[in-house]
Amino acid sequence: MADRLAWTDGQLHVGEVMITSQNGVSINDGSEKTDYQKGLITLTSHRILWQDKSAQIELPLSVVIFSEKKDASLTSKARLICTLSRGQEPKRPGPFASSRHDEIQFEFREGGCNDFLRLIQEELVKKRWLLQPVKSTTTTTTMSSTTSDRSHRTGISGIENHLQHQLNVQHQSISGAFQDLNKLMQQAKEMVNISKTIATKIQEKRNDLTSDETIRFRSYLLSLGIDNPVTKESAGNQYHTSLAKELSSVLEKALKDTNGIMTLSDAYCRINRARGYELISPEDLLNAAVHMEELNLPVRLRVLSSGTKSFELTNRNEKKDLQEIANLAESSISMSADQLANLIGIPVIVARERLIAAETYGLLCRDDSIEGLRFYPNQF
Structure with missing residues (x-):
């Protein structure tokens, strides 16, 4: 806008x-x-x-x-x-x-x-x-109003008036903050009740609802910012496969904003933050992640050469990403893992893996000295 x-x-x-x-x-x-x-x-x-x-x-x-x-x-x-x-x-x-x-x-x-x-x-x-609405600096006042204003600002009474004004402003600010907080808490309770009601109706009328109506109900929940998270009680034997689909839907957008790769620990924190009170264990996360590839989901689990587990987009163009990293290294003459991590906003351990992968493809070469590991454009 x-x-x-x-x-x-x-x-x-x-x-x-x-x-x-x-x-x-x-x-x-x-x-x-x-x-x-x-x-x-x-x-x-x-x-x-x-x-x-x-x-x-x-x-x-x-x-x-x-x-x-x-x-x-x-x-x-x-x-x-x-x-x-x-x-x-x-x-x-x-x-x-x-x-x-x-x-x-x-x-x-x-x-x-x-x-x-x-x-x-x-x-x-x-x-x-x-x-305190702003007042234009070009506003003119009469001599009488100026004199009156000075009389209110001088002496002990002026100091007392100024202190009282400051207390009133602070009181209004604190009162407004608590009113906003109370409204937010009330709206949150209403949103939770609405989501539970819709989820219950879907469960009760599962056989009567068409697939389009089910999708529409789900979109309403997502538009409210509250989804019905997968639990062991609701999914039963299909818990890990259902959880894999939920993980994929949550992580897909996040991965697009983080250069298409995210460590398992970062994903674990993001998922539990999104699920609210329905937290999952690290074992459940890992057991669900191994089903992603067989379900042909847009997100998959990958084990880096160092043994670090991470999530990445299935359609991620590995060669294109490595070429962009090589171009960054060339524009900076050389590149370390710390520099790359700060430059594109990824964890240092992932940045090091990216540089090593670019070296494996022949795009970069390394210089491992007492100053640390650095990568240079491969001129050979």
């Missing part, structure tokens, strides 16, 4: 506080690149400001529903994704007349994405733009 961006003079308003800044940040409309690349992004208590030599743009925090991070990949740096609301207020003049996306992505080319994400999430919780 790049159409929510508006032109600005870049000046802070009265009541607005600057939080942090970061250079080398580009603006994407959804996943599409824009002309606004490698500028300075600034977070304030009320807005996100972006500027370069030719433009100054703002995005009010009031239109940001939530923010999250997309890890770096082979083709892009880490990104801050802001999902925006479609407000009813008149559109202000800005660089984009319209947009077909529901989000804006800020690509951090020089680092700093994690800190910026943490700070913007804090500001979205505080909602300081509601507690």
